Amino acid sequence: MDCIFCKIAKKDIPAAVVLENDNLIAIKDINPQAPAHILIMPKKHYATLLDCKDKGLIGDMLLMANQVAEKLKVYEKGFRVVINTNQDGGQTVFHLHMHLLAGRPLSGMMG
Ligand code: AMP
Numbered sequence: 001m002d003c004i005f006c007k008i009a010k011k012d013i014p015a016a017v018v019l020e021n022d023n024l025i026a027i028k029d030i031n032p033q034a035p036a037h038i039l040i041m042p043k044k045h046y047a048t049l050l051d052c053k054d055k056g057l058i059g060d061m062l063l064m065a066n067q068v069a070e071k072l073k074v075y076e077k078g079f080r081v082v083i084n085t086n087q088d089g090g091q092t093v094f095h096l097h098m099h100l101l102a103g104r105p106l107s108g109m110m111g
């Protein structure tokens with residue numbers, strides 16, 4: 001399947017990896033919307049949040065967001081996590097991923 005995030009998860013194309021475990025990878029967004037803009041995604045392909053029924057995996061994505069926030073030292077000031085889903089959600093890459101945004105005050109939905 002021709003999916004850019006599958007290729008990143010398999011290390012077929014490079015990315016700036018922030019954290020990784022057996023099931024998830026967190027990378028720096030190539031077009032950051034905040035000083036810290038990280039994408040947390042499963043290594044397994046799910047096109048959207050709607051396609052993933054794995055409660056454990058979805059929970060682990062949020063727990064990895066906490067770990068990323070700790071690693072980047074944005075834990076205390078705060079951060080935002082967002083999962084854009086389908087057209088009206090603004091999803092452009094159809095491999096489930098969660099944005100973590102931090103490092104500046106965020107206003108509105110995406111700041
Ligand atoms: P979304 O609009 O929620 O689907 O978000 C897709 C995100 O992926 C955007 O913020 C892009 O900047 C980011 N992105 C696209 N290609 C890459 C890449 N090769 N490495 C890192 N981030 C990427």
Ligand code: ZN
Nearest residue numbers: 003006045095
């Ligand atoms: Zn994929």
